Amino acid sequence: MSTQVPETETETEAETKSKPNQERRMAEKAERREAADRERLAREELEAADETVHLKVFRYDPEVEGKQEPRFDDFHVPFEKGMTVLDALIYARDHYDSSLTFRHSCRQAICGSDAMFVNGSQRLCCKTQLGELETPVRVEPLPHQEVVKDLVVDMQHFYDQMEAVEPYFQTDGTPNGELEEQRQDRKNREKIKMSTRCIWCGACMSSCNIAAGDNEYLGPAAINKAYRFYMDEREGKDMQEHRMRVLEQEHGVWRCQTQFSCTEVCPKDIPLTEHIQELKREAVKSNLKFW
């Protein structure tokens, strides 16, 4: 810093020059000591904890020897009240194995990054309480998607399906007046409310048997996205007809066999199956109109 007392600066530099190796060795030693301390602390923490939770975590890495064959690793994590599956994964990664890989970001069920297969069902790890699960807790990547590494799956197919339904607001015209908004009835806003809560986590798609067997099936998330626009009165009738053509195609709403698995796993409680059923009824109505 420009304002640094000059003497100090010179002194530091001189020291660095005269004995850099020694300092480095000392620093390394301190690091090792610290690392050892840290491990000891982690061990103590573990011993002191009244409870630990046993996790069995799926591991796979296509290019790392020993991980090319999928396997399960065991982690024992000190349990604290209120701890989520994500908390446990973070603890395991930061204290035991820094190569443990999973997506996560917001920690509050809004970014949709951390949907995984926990004890046999699709869940958002950040809002799944460890205390409510049977142990050992088995954590696997979302089924029916290609595994990239450990708990990370390839989301591209999910994104492609979302984009296939023209997932953007379209209307013939918006009001021209300065600062004039489109009016929307409170009831209509309420009608689309649940459908707008989707966080693109992919849990529904992963749980769906139909999607697993038919790669072209739009799937519950994309159909729900289309529902969100189809039901929005601001888009207008012409657009509604256009959207229906997308939805009633061969791999659209009719593929759904009403198994409710998507609805059961949705972390945002979106009534996905009901939305799909409603669109089927709309499809029937719209076809009757042309007869």
Place this chain on the structure above:
Amino acid sequence: MHEHDVIVVGGGGAGLRAAIAASEEGADTAIVTKLHPVRSHTGAAEGGINAALREGDSWEDHAYDTMKGSDYLGDAPAIETLAKDAPEEVINLEHWGMPFSREDDGRVSQRPFGGLSFPRTTYAGAETGHHLLHTMYEQAVKHGIQVYDEWQVTELAVTDHEDPEDRKCHGVVAYDVKHGNVEGFKANRGVILATGGPGQVYDHTTNAVSNTGDGYAMAYRAGVPLEDMEFVQFHPTTLPSTGVLISEGVRGEGGMLYNADGERFMFEHGYANNEGELASRDVVSRAELTEVNEGRGVDDEYVYLDMRHLGEERILDRLENILHLAEDFEGVDGLVEPMPVKPGQHYEMGGIETDENGETCIEGLYAAGESACVSVHGSNRLGGNALPELIVFGKRAGHHAAGKDMKEAEITTGYTDECEPGEVDTPVAPGSVRDTSDGVAADGGPESADDSGTRRTRSDGGALADPQAVVERTVEHERERVQSFLEEDEGVQHAAIREDLQASMTENVNVFRNEDGLRTALEDIREARERYQDVCVDDPSRTFNTDLLHTLETRNLIDLAEAITLGALAREEFRGAHWRQEFQERRDDEWLKHTLLRWNDGSPELFYKPVILEGESKTYEPKVRSY
């Protein structure tokens, strides 16, 4: 090498808005982001978007409230631009289909928020950010904007001129998370940084794990000053165990704060006799901690936020998301019991110094959103002013970068004639660690010292003129850095460094600050830097190596922690969110000025620039700020 006209770094609200704007101007635009856009932390914003839309309100009032909220450290041209452009931008979002909450007449709803003289916070339930983010991503899809998602930008490709003001930005270098390649992205017209906040500098924060302030750190190292970094907002209502945000909307709708004795302390202990719970965030956060420090906190840690009296119907209509958050992350049912809350890091008022058009002092380099400092928020941001900032200044940056003809900015950037040099006495030298053995790997940067201890000059002749060469050189450098991280198999884990850094910042550079604490923090930061010289990445894989990514991020956090703390130590007054034990008053005679800090090739340099209080048609006179 990839090539586009405009490269936007970051896919949150500001980045998406900038990309759409640039695309609308005909620029071939791409977003490069370490997350898929819909994962961005804009999605976690709850409360709303301030905009003077209704009769009885005016942009002038919005500007006045914002200036007062900033404690007279916002620049009038920035604030007035925000207040004037916000209404049009909000209506624009409505035209893009954003599902705002509605009034009986079908118009978008607005509600009261802290520090506002009119209920001008436009909202969509208590999940406004989620809807804003998704609505804008939808538009980006509609425009066919190319998105490189899960590509982490690690460095900017900037020329080597001696003075930062002479440098040019020609692109970025990014790491492809899925495949492990380091690639160059050449930007023919401009690079826009929209990388969000640095919340991970602290351990109790509302910010996402990904909010590591990468944009600030990259711009800083490239020579752009960071402005007013000492002003960190601590939000008064976060859940104690996780830092999850409970929207100001709860208080906006009538929620009340109580201490352990059941007193409504904002009034009963005189913190804000008029506005009570709806005083500005800095005021409420200090009040809560004072209650706790004086023994009136619950469990010596938090206070209660009570919304039960609003009734189930109103809560479900306007604040439903809050019920889910309180239930899922604190195990509390907001309908039948009060919610425990305490202050948590929430927002960085400072940032990359820009003008009203988003431009920095480096040609071709822009910033927008939380990572930028125009400066709209000064020393304290009002609730509901972050989202309009994203869309107003994101759009402007996008337009300017794409080459749209725009009014010349009134705010100046870089070291100008009005600037004065600053001084701060630090216990340890800040800036880069001059590691003589391998400068490239950890502390990084072409600016590191050579073996003789003297700095290499930045100028290296002919390569400067050719943008392609500038990008290629940066790619080479970053490949080397990544390679050396992957090869190093002994050393310290980044997670250990990050954890200690966060703990020290939370302990020493929090709501209440004093000189001893700040000096201790600087020592801890120095130690973190030194340890980082020996950082290693255990995971050898090129496939989705989050160990490597987080290690790269931790370096950014160290730079930002230092910038925040240096500013906090330098500023000897109490203004807005910056409280100093030794200096209990706002000192306008000396401190109506912005703190600027530039990297200066590894020897951080402090300077000041006067605040602009002259607006379009009036001058804002600093007054005592009371609520």
